[in-house]
Amino acid sequence: MIVNEKSLKNIKIFTDLLLLNLSFILAGILAQSLELFLTKSFLFILLFILNLIWIFVANSLNFYNDHLKLFAFQLTSLLKLIVFQAITSILFIFIVKEGFFTRNFILLYSFFLLILLSLRHIFFKKVMTILRKKGKSIKKVLIIGGGKVGREMGNLISANPDFGYIVLGYLDNYSSDPDVLGTLDQINEFIPSVNEVFISNSDAPTESIDTIVKTCNKNAVGVHIIPDYFRFVSKKFQISTLGNIPVISVRSIPLEEFQWRFVKRTFDVITSILATVLILSWLIPVVALIIKLNSKGPICFKQKRIGRHNRTFICYKFRTMFIAPDSDKFIPVSENDSRITSVGKFLRKFNLDELPQFINVLKGDMSVVGPRPHAVLYNEQYKEFIEEIRLRNLVKPGISGWAQIHGLRGDDPNPVKNEQLIIKRIEFDIWYIENWSFTLDLQIIFLTIWRAIKGDATGK
Numbered sequence: 001m002i003v004n005e006k007s008l009k010n011i012k013i014f015t016d017l018l019l020l021n022l023s024f025i026l027a028g029i030l031a032q033s034l035e036l037f038l039t040k041s042f043l044f045i046l047l048f049i050l051n052l053i054w055i056f057v058a059n060s061l062n063f064y065n066d067h068l069k070l071f072a073f074q075l076t077s078l079l080k081l082i083v084f085q086a087i088t089s090i091l092f093i094f095i096v097k098e099g100f101f102t103r104n105f106i107l108l109y110s111f112f113l114l115i116l117l118s119l120r121h122i123f124f125k126k127v128m129t130i131l132r133k134k135g136k137s138i139k140k141v142l143i144i145g146g147g148k149v150g151r152e153m154g155n156l157i158s159a160n161p162d163f164g165y166i167v168l169g170y171l172d173n174y175s176s177d178p179d180v181l182g183t184l185d186q187i188n189e190f191i192p193s194v195n196e197v198f199i200s201n202s203d204a205p206t207e208s209i210d211t212i213v214k215t216c217n218k219n220a221v222g223v224h225i226i227p228d229y230f231r232f233v234s235k236k237f238q239i240s241t242l243g244n245i246p247v248i249s250v251r252s253i254p255l256e257e258f259q260w261r262f263v264k265r266t267f268d269v270i271t272s273i274l275a276t277v278l279i280l281s282w283l284i285p286v287v288a289l290i291i292k293l294n295s296k297g298p299i300c301f302k303q304k305r306i307g308r309h310n311r312t313f314i315c316y317k318f319r320t321m322f323i324a325p326d327s328d329k330f331i332p333v334s335e336n337d338s339r340i341t342s343v344g345k346f347l348r349k350f351n352l353d354e355l356p357q358f359i360n361v362l363k364g365d366m367s368v369v370g371p372r373p374h375a376v377l378y379n380e381q382y383k384e385f386i387e388e389i390r391l392r393n394l395v396k397p398g399i400s401g402w403a404q405i406h407g408l409r410g411d412d413p414n415p416v417k418n419e420q421l422i423i424k425r426i427e428f429d430i431w432y433i434e435n436w437s438f439t440l441d442l443q444i445i446f447l448t449i450w451r452a453i454k455g456d457a458t459g460k
Contacts, residue, residue, distance in 0.1 A: 020054055283355065313366075
């Protein structure tokens with residue numbers, strides 16, 4: 001007996017609503033007392049609203065269409081649902097002005113929801129895995145197209161048996177691999193044996209795709225089209241709609257959202273003020289005196305660098321090199337560079353030369369964490385062989401970044417090795433931009449401080 005997908009979805013919804021109500025009651029009792037809880041009849045108005053909010057938001061997030069979602073994606077959606085529940089409860093508290101609803105209630109309710117619904121998800125996954133090992137609740141899949149996209153889908157399904165799919169084979173006009181069952185024109189022969197069809201062959205004639213879709217519809221077989229755009233999109237792509245037209249965004253940038261930019265900027269300002277008051281206020285005079293005694297020239301080195309949206313700004317650093325004549329040619333600074341002063345070597349070793357950039361952070365040109373800002377000439381030189389270099393400028397540059405804590409700093413005198421280093425560094429910068437989170441910034445700050453203490457950093 002194959003479990004009907006719609007029935008399974010309804011069971012999940014019903015179970016989650018039961019757990020939601022249980023979480024609410026447990027939180028209400030533990031926050032105050034059972035006797036007080038039962039006397040507050042309007043509590044159940046909030047409970048009714050929370051049930052409706054859950055159903056509405058869960059449908060909006062496609063929370064129950066999880067047969068092709070990994071647990072990490074489900075957990076993210078669950079956290080969003082819990083946030084909506086907490087916000088609804090807080091608004092209700094504010095409107096009714098009821099002292100019963102304490103912070104403990106909100107925290108307990110959110111905690112119980114997270115634990116109980118995570119356990120429900122795990123339990124259902126385990127049950128479905130057991131059923132599928134017994135050959136139940138399995139859908140047979142036919143993949144149209146034996147090329148790279150089709151193979152990627154086939155490998156994904158094979159590697160994740162909890163999806164509930166098994167690949168019957170491929171149809172392809174140009175491949176003779178053993179698992180290719182036939183050509184696209186033979187679709188009618190295999191349709192009776194499958195439950196779902198995935199179309200991945202973007203090279204197939206439009207007429208052939210039309211025929212396959214009509215054949216699937218005629219036989220009530222589910223049909224899905226896989227867009228052959230993965231070579232363009234990042235792993236953080238986003239699917240949305242513009243009106244009624246589906247749109248695939250090549251990459252999703254968390255810091256494009258106002259609330260996250262606000263969080264990051266607030267943290268930057270607070271951190272920079274603390275650094276200025278507690279460290280720079282006494283360190284700058286000390287370092288300034290040492291630099292002046294060591295070599296002729298200004299205390300700070302000022303350089304035009306590329307910031308967010310390709311805007312240039314003046315970046316501040318403690319001077320670590322001898323004064324050289326102005327030149328239009330960019331010469332990368334390498335380890336043991338003869339232009340570096342003895343004091344400069346010490347400052348670079350412990351990353352102390354970067355500290356004046358907290359002033360850049362306060363001015364809004366930089367962030368505490370982000371891709372390191374490139375000098376204008378540097379950017380011009382490397383954009384010739386690195387097409388994605390301007391993607392770094394989608395966010396503010398930082399004093400330290402994801403690439404830097406992985407040792408991808410400075411330059412190599414060997415042109416070939418230097419090009420490989422730059423490409424790797426930009427890959428790390430783009431990964432940071434696509435995967436930004438506040439906790440990731442904290443992790444980078446901690447590791448930057450740790451590497452500086454160890455003297456394990458090289459300046460640039």
